[in-house]
Ligand SMILES: Nc1ncnc2c1ncn2[C@@H]1O[C@H](COP(=O)(O)OP(=O)(O)OP(=O)(O)O)[C@@H](O)[C@H]1O
């Protein structure tokens with residue numbers, strides 16, 4: 487089986503997915519805009535050939551370069567797990583005659599208004615929503631929905647340009663900041679807890695699913711630098727409180743006609759138990775949430791994904807052994823990390839639980855916490871008992887402090 491993977495070296499998880507393909511016996515070809523010498527060693531080992539293109543964003547040019555480069559080698563799959571290149575992958579499948587999701591199947595995953603329209607038609611509870619392309623349309627939508635409301639780009643990521651607005655004054659104040667966004671989605675604000683529903687799906691059937699709990703909700707975490715955001719991969723995915731989300735996830739995947747690969751859905755549970763759809767991507771979650779799945783079940787989900795897309799099978803035992811918590815840290819101050827306080831005690835106390843310390847070391851330049859949830863690094867811990875897990879996570883959030891400057 488010959489598999490072409492788009493952007494095999496970027497972002498962070500792609501080298502592992504590329505490795506997974508090689509490990510299940512596929513012949514792996516890569517195409518990307520990274521210079522071959524900039525590719526991680528793991529990727530170079532896994533691939534049998536790599537086409538370096540000047541840009542991935544001129545789809546016609548990439549298709550032409552690929553055809554020339556392949557010279558008759560025919561592809562069995564074209565895989566892409568990176569959000570901005572999903573449509574490119576679909577277009578290449580169409581133009582090279584490779585099976586898999588086509589452009590019209592992928593677009594609803596990229597356009598949040600289209601996505602919600604398809605789901606509305608299928609009877610799935612989405613937040614009330616209207617698309618808006620002008621200031622006047624934003625006001626009109628706001629009148630119809632009422633406050634509080636959410637304003638966000640239809641193709642947003644990382645909560646960029648996403649605002650909660652409580653009244654007319656706030657809407658008036660924020661509109662000028664959205665001038666560069668061509669189409670926004672105006673949505674009913676849904677109050678509640680926020681979870682993921684992540685799957686590996688094979689031919690429309692869910693072979694594996696993961697649920698993670700965001701503490702606090704991403705928009706709040708993204709708006710307050712002092713917060714140490716937590717993502718908790720839950721061990722008890724069959725908990726009664728989660729069944730509504732699981733059921734919704736199944737319906738969403740069916741309604742969108744998703745075929746084979748990773749999906750990442752976000753959903754909300756209101757205080758009264760009502761479950762509301764958030765968004766879905768035809769790709770895995772970021773910020774090392776895929777690694778959380780591995781630590782939760784002690785398997786290699788990168789390889790299992792590869793088996794799913796190449797052989798249509800999910801072979802690993804799904805033993806849900808642990809809850810896994812990732813606590814992302816933001817240093818206080820600017821510039822370089824100058825101190826990490828509280829780590830020694832935490833390392834002693836939770837020695838058994840800590841599976842990954844990815845905190846920036848002293849001397850490293852701070853990252854932009856608004857650009858990346860990973861921020862100035864993270865600690866990942868696991869524990870069988872959720873209450874204990876949450877206590878540990880809160881301890882790390884509160885008592886581990888990175889300083890900068
Ligand atoms: N209708 C809504 N009601 C309440 N909160 C919302 C709503 N829409 C978005 N949010 C908040 O804003 C966050 C970002 O929105 P959304 O997930 O749609 O955008 P995104 O930029 O694609 O996110 P990301 O890439 O970070 O997953 C959500 O996680 C949620 O906390």
Ligand SMILES: [Mg+2]
Nearest residue numbers: 644645752765
């Ligand atoms: Mg989101």
